[in-house]
Amino acid sequence: MNTDNQQHIPDQTLLRSDTADAPACAVHQTLYSAGSFAQYDYPAGAGLPEIRAAATGETNWLHFVGVNDAALLRHALAPYGIHDLVVEDILSRKQRPKIEDYGSYIFIAAQVFHYTGNRLHYDQVYLIVGQNFLLSFQQKPLGLFSRLRERMGANPQDMLHKNTAFLAYCLLDRIVDDYFVVLEEFNNRVETIDKALFKDNTRGDILGRIHRLKRDAVRLRRTLLPLRDIFYRLAMRDEFAVFKDSALYLRDVYDHTMQLIESLDASRDMVFSMMDVFLSFQSNRMNQQMRVLTVITIIFMPLTVLTGIYGMNFDYMPELRWHYGYFMLLGLMALIIAGLLVYFYKRKWL
Numbered sequence: 001m002n003t004d005n006q007q008h009i010p011d012q013t014l015l016r017s018d019t020a021d022a023p024a025c026a027v028h029q030t031l032y033s034a035g036s037f038a039q040y041d042y043p044a045g046a047g048l049p050e051i052r053a054a055a056t057g058e059t060n061w062l063h064f065v066g067v068n069d070a071a072l073l074r075h076a077l078a079p080y081g082i083h084d085l086v087v088e089d090i091l092s093r094k095q096r097p098k099i100e101d102y103g104s105y106i107f108i109a110a111q112v113f114h115y116t117g118n119r120l121h122y123d124q125v126y127l128i129v130g131q132n133f134l135l136s137f138q139q140k141p142l143g144l145f146s147r148l149r150e151r152m153g154a155n156p157q158d159m160l161h162k163n164t165a166f167l168a169y170c171l172l173d174r175i176v177d178d179y180f181v182v183l184e185e186f187n188n189r190v191e192t193i194d195k196a197l198f199k200d201n202t203r204g205d206i207l208g209r210i211h212r213l214k215r216d217a218v219r220l221r222r223t224l225l226p227l228r229d230i231f232y233r234l235a236m237r238d239e240f241a242v243f244k245d246s247a248l249y250l251r252d253v254y255d256h257t258m259q260l261i262e263s264l265d266a267s268r269d270m271v272f273s274m275m276d277v278f279l280s281f282q283s284n285r286m287n288q289q290m291r292v293l294t295v296i297t298i299i300f301m302p303l304t305v306l307t308g309i310y311g312m313n314f315d316y317m318p319e320l321r322w323h324y325g326y327f328m329l330l331g332l333m334a335l336i337i338a339g340l341l342v343y344f345y346k347r348k349w350l
Contacts, residue, residue, distance in 0.1 A: 014177045016114070017143035024141065025066035027051060027076070030152060033058045037156035039149065048072050053079075059164055060133045063149075065141050080105070080133060090126050090137050097226040099233060099240075105130040106240055108168075108230065110175055111223045112144060113182045118209070120182075120216045122223075125175060129168045129242060136171060148174055165246040172231070173253050179224070179260050183267075186216060190267050190274075197278050210275050217268040224264065228257045295344050302336050 027042040031054055042049040044067060054060035067073055073087055086107050089095050100107045108127040113120055123142055128135040136145065148170060152159050159167070193209055234243050235250035243250065306329060310319065319325045 014181050016178070016181075017146035019141040019143045022141035022143070022146075023065070027067065028063040028065070028149065030061040030063075030149060031055075031058050032152075032156060032159055034160055037152075037160060039153055044072075048076050051076070054133065058132070059162075059167065061164075061167060062133070062135050063145060064135065064137045066139065067137070068139055077135070080128070080130065080135065082128065082135075086128065093124060093139065095124055095126075097223060097230060099230045101240060105133075106242060108172075110172075110227060110230075112142065112175055112178050113220065113223070115182065115185050118212060120186075120219060122219070127168060127171060129164055131242065132164060134164045134167050134171075144178060145171060145174060163245065165243045166249065168243070169246045169249045169253065172250070176227075176253050176256050176260070179220075180256075182220070183260060183263060186213070186220070187263070187267050189213060190271055194270065194274060197274065198281060206278060207275070210271060210278065213271045214268075214275075217264065217271055220264055221261070221268065224257065224261050228254070228261060231257050291349055295340075295349055298344075299337055299340050303333050306333060 023043050025044040027044055027048065029040040029042065029051060031038045031040075031052065033055070034057070036058070040052060042051060048067070051062065062076075064073075064076070067076070068091060070087065070091055073090065074084075077087065081104060083102055086100075086102070089107070089109060095109045095111075097110050098108075106127075106129045108129070110125045110127070111122050112125055113122045115121075124137075124139055125142075125144065126137040138144065189209075190213060193206060193213065196206065231250055231254035233239055235247050235254045238244065310317070310329065319329075322328070
């Protein structure tokens with residue numbers, strides 16, 4: 001992750017991997033130590049396959065995807081002494097970001113978001129960080145950590161001397177990177193609507209689109225704030241001994257989380273103001289239309305009076321017998337129209 005002061009711009013390396021061919025239920029294992037590195041993939045179905053046990057001194061990363069059966073999950077986590085409350089949280093689909101210390105391991109709950117069409121969807125991601133093991137969980141294939149595993153396989157020497165805390169940092173850093181992609185998409189949608197506010201061909205559902213963006217901003221901020229608190233506790237406070245050597249890296253993630261929140265707050269303020277701006281613009285356009293209708297009504301009022309007077313069926317109306325009476329009346333009407341148009345033009349009503 002870049003640590004400069006410029007805005008973090010998502011690139012292609014931050015995008016998720018394609019999950020079209022990914023198994024819906026699987027366990028992916030990465031084992032490494034100072035002198036060895038290996039990766040294994042275990043497709044899972046009605047039951048979990050036999051997973052290779054880590055040797056002494058090896059770091060074991062197990063990535064569970066789509067394993068949503070409580071009995072299977074408890075059986076797989078039994079060797080690590082995971083508490084039943086943690087299993088319940090992992091199976092939950094609505095868990096706010098949090099971090100909990102269970103003594104021999106740290107439990108971290110997080111959320112990631114992605115846009116599908118016009119809707120913002122979220123998914124749960126869980127991490128369990130122990131002394132020599134890291135367990136990560138997704139309820140379906142997301143393609144979130146696939147490139148990380150590929151990079152580890154391509155250059156294993158970069159990880160051979162790293163502990164589980166550094167591996168957990170890599171996963172947490174990847175989660176924060178994913179927020180930059182989502183926030184860029186959110187900002188693009190805000191900018192698109194902002195440009196369309198003052199166009200005459202604006203679609204009628206723009207108020208609904210603004211309202212959806214307001215909800216998206218609230219949901220993203222509601223998740224980023226507790227996520228910021230997690231990184232603050234990991235990087236700035238010595239609460240968790242396992243992360244002590246990775247505090248410097250986690251500070252970088254904390255800084256980027258603050259940057260996300262600041263960028264989101266700026267976009268959120270813009271979204272909140274767009275509703276008032278759009279309604280004011282619509283009201284102003286309605287006033288202009290009413291002004292035109294008022295001008296037309298005022299112009300026709302004296303004409304209606306004249307035609308009403310000379311449309312009466314009285315016997316003694318001298319003007320009706322004039323040879324040029326009809327043309328004089330038309331001329332008078334034209335003079336009235338011209339006079340009113342000049343008057344309204346000078347008053348800038350037209």
